[in-house]
Amino acid sequence: MMLIRPMLAVSGELPIASQEAAWAAEFKWDGVRAVAYLLGGEVRLLSRNDREVTGAYPELLADLAGARNMVLDGEVVALDSSGAPDFGRLQSRMHVRSPSRSLLATVPVLYHAFDVLHLDGRSTLRMPYERRRALLEELALDRGRVRVPPSFPGSAGVVMDVAREHGLEGVVCKRLDSPYLPGRRSELWVKVKNTLMLDVLVGGWKPGEGRRSGTIGSLLVGVPDAGGLRYVGHVGTGFTEHMLRDLSARMAPLVRPASPFAGVAPEPAHWVEPRLAGEVEYAGWTRDGVLRHPTWRGLKE
Structure with a gap:
């Protein structure tokens, strides 16, 4: 057959x-x-x-x-x-x-x-x-x-x-x-x-490659809990060129030398003070407590 x-x-x-x-x-x-x-x-x-x-x-x-x-x-x-x-x-x-x-x-x-x-x-x-x-x-x-x-x-x-x-x-x-x-x-x-939404804080970013070389490749995001800022994943999709320029400008004065996350987060990365709040769309959670298929929706003003 x-x-x-x-x-x-x-x-x-x-x-x-x-x-x-x-x-x-x-x-x-x-x-x-x-x-x-x-x-x-x-x-x-x-x-x-x-x-x-x-x-x-x-x-x-x-x-x-x-x-x-x-x-x-x-x-x-x-x-x-x-x-x-x-x-x-x-x-x-x-x-x-x-x-x-x-x-x-x-x-x-x-x-x-x-x-x-x-x-x-x-x-x-x-x-x-x-x-x-x-x-x-x-x-x-x-x-x-x-x-x-x-x-x-x-x-x-x-x-x-x-x-x-x-x-x-x-x-x-x-x-x-x-x-x-x-x-x-x-x-x-x-x-x-069935997509879900989550409010997150931006704690850092990783540089892009190829078409995104020289700008943001993905944002490292977290949610506050009793132990501090818990890392929940990196978001690399959903951005427009305008969003990337705006995020770069907003993160420039927030640079810090060390990770703001209370636990493990991927390194190396560029760290920032977690003051920018945004929203991501996602499909669910992995067993490790990381977002599945997250997509950036935008900053929450």
């Missing part, structure tokens, strides 16, 4: 209310994509770039193996103690080809199947999403470490509200009439991220 590369979603907004009925929404699970080939009793897991990752997730194989031949699209997901997806935990598994018993025990994973691409020798790629989804649910794959997460037709706004309430990454909206387009990023699938 030829390999099937995953279909990809574009970033965008929720469908407007008058068009919601044409779309289904699924929760975004903050995992790593994996296509599962279940053929002749054997199981293979391939990454979105067709890299072999079967050996990296051995605990999934028995629950994926079944009597029927099929190809599934899905995600490998790790959960935290509350049952929420935790990409930080998953990172400790992602590049380990043969995980130890200890790692398997401390960071177990699940497989979330959300599409069926081939079934009993027949391609389902040209079927509309609605039909493929019905087939997937008829397969009764929910067992052990395999899940078929729910899909919600006509309810994108409500699903996004639930994602926010539970701290999930966001939703993926899929046209009910969408065929599966291997390896293509299509507007028939739209990912909408």
Whole structure:
């Protein structure tokens, strides 16, 4: 059988209310994509770039193996103690080809199947999403470490509200009439991220490279807590040329010789008194207490 590369979603907004009925929404699970080939009793897991990752997730194989031949699209997901997806935990598994018993025990994973691409020798790629989804649910794959997460037709706004309430990454909206387009990023699938905002203080900066050479590459930011200014990450995106010039001018009189952060912060860096307050948009927190995918929104006057 030829390999099937995953279909990809574009970033965008929720469908407007008058068009919601044409779309289904699924929760975004903050995992790593994996296509599962279940053929002749054997199981293979391939990454979105067709890299072999079967050996990296051995605990999934028995629950994926079944009597029927099929190809599934899905995600490998790790959960935290509350049952929420935790990409930080998953990172400790992602590049380990043969995980130890200890790692398997401390960071177990699940497989979330959300599409069926081939079934009993027949391609389902040209079927509309609605039909493929019905087939997937008829397969009764929910067992052990395999899940078929729910899909919600006509309810994108409500699903996004639930994602926010539970701290999930966001939703993926899929046209009910969408065929599966291997390896293509299509507007028939739209990912909408649940972004968060945080007020931060600027404690330093690192110089840029390439196009940003000679100016700010990233800001080192923190939040006040009982122990002082706690470092929460560096922000290198979201700036306009005007913002960079303005920040450079504002930080020039605030230079200090040592880090203002109470704990560890990346060095070497240019340190400043933490008097400039700003806002960042971010996707969540790592296990080390650092912002995931932060983007600069601007200074707070």
